[in-house]
């Protein structure tokens with residue numbers, strides 16, 4: 001049952017004939033994941049949200065880790081952080097509702113400062129974004145003068161403002177190589193995910209200094225998990241996100257960003273597959289690939305799961321919570337994101353290891 005986002009459960013909206021008329025066409029896509037009895041709770045919210053979006057000229061950007069009823073039934077654009085950032089930059093809507101976590105809403109605000117950007121729950125954070133501050137980055141720059149700073153988009157606006165160029169897991173290797181060349185340095189400061197940093201280091205000759213941050217969802221997977229899955233399921237294809245530790249990536253058949261994993265399934269149509277990433281991702285990719293069997297040893301992101309239909313509806317009704325960022329921070333952070341978006345990258349980063357994933361240093365706050 002959905003989280004009622006602060007409303008008492010008794011205030012759940014009624015499932016009327018009008019709601020049925022407005023939402024019946026949406027149910028078949030998610031019927032495999034949401035039983036009909038639960039759909040009757042979601043559908044009134046979906047109808048109300050879609051009506052309000054039209055009324056307020058709003059769009060909803062839905063990250064791949066959103067639950068199926070959000071991802072498929074109210075999201076106007078969906079994808080990984082990079083895809084959502086690009087959609088935010090292009091949209092002519094007046095209001096953006098970020099169905100994702102706070103750093104994603106900040107990224108939308110940075111790219112569209114004139115628009116109203118709403119996050120349905122201010123507590124939707126991220127262990128990576130929380131691991132580092134702008135002050136930490138300034139100290140690192142003093143310690144490693146001349147080394148460009150490449151920052152994963154899973155960071156706050158303050159951190160992006162101290163950054164030379166941003167990256168996502170879909171382009172991290174290419175961005176690191178570009179930064180080394182552009183800034184004339186054999187070393188790059190890559191923040192804040194130590195595992196993504198190691199996975200990038202295994203795919204490039206550039207020396208990497210990183211930070212002791214980690215995604216609390218992906219760091220929990222182990223190589224032993226994969227060996228057990230394979231033992232019990234011969235022939236299963238294992239796909240992993242590069243925020244997983246390097247020994248997990250080494251055991252997987254393929255590693256890539258959420259869009260990379262989704263494309264792999266679409267193009268290869270494996271018979272039996274497991275996605276080592278956030279749980280809702282499997283549901284959303286499964287909805288697009290009905291002939292593929294998905295095993296579900298996954299981990300939930302508690303921050304992503306704070307975003308629910310009732311909270312999205314409330315955000316549109318009350319125009320809260322607005323994301324506000326200092327204009328100077330916006331200008332500097334925007335330059336780092338736009339440098340990434342402007343790069344003519346031709347392919348997704350490849351992470352399958354051909355050598356040891358070693359970084360030159362892992363820094364942390366002292």
Ligand code: SF4
Pocket residue numbers: 101125126127128129154215216217218278301302303304
């Ligand atoms: S899955 Fe990991 S990186 Fe993504 S929001 Fe959750 S904690 Fe952050």
